[in-house]
Amino acid sequence: EAGVAQSPRYKIIEKRQSVAFWCNPISGHATLYWYQQILGQGPKLLIQFQNNGVVDDSQLPKDRFSAERLKGVDSTLKIQPAKLEDSAVYLCASSPLNRRTGTTYEQYFGPGTRLTVT
């Protein structure tokens, strides 16, 4: 079974530039997550989708970050404009949904996109 795919794997940009990351979750997984992991810290949830609807974006800096999941499959995360403190690994994860209980099972992570803002 193919895992969660992300691209690009690495990106270097200057501050105030824009950048976009792409994620393709595991086929059939209803729930998709974007995390930010700063060096030396655990992943922090930015946004959670269930199908194409946003479930939680309370920790997404909405003045510069945006995300969408059109058609409930692939997702893109955008940063515009980037700041130095945005340097991090951006992880996408997906999980299947228990339709009976509405809870999610194990999250499967993609390899991440390592962003460096100079």
Add this chain to the structure above:
Amino acid sequence: RKEVEQDPGPFNVPEGATVAFNCTYSNSASQSFFWYRQDCRKEPKLLMSVYSSGNEDGRFTAQLNRASQYISLLIRDSKLSDSATYLCVVNRGTGANNLFFGTGTRLTVIP
């Protein structure tokens, strides 16, 4: 106070040693708990879920104490391949089903 707190380590132990990691969480309403493993420059992967009754998977034992809001992971007979960062993860389960990750505890098993 952070949602999830862990001792960041690093823990350097010889092969064959037993090592224990601890984790505390702040939200008493948290519903499910996990240990994830993250190798250097890799993505996190689920190691095991943590149940109230405690659970064991080979050399790994996880325990949960809801009263103290405390989670532990015990690794027996450490192998070189156990070297990684171990992330304590708590699902608040308030409908969003989102996970809160600790900062991770770094383990190095030395030959």
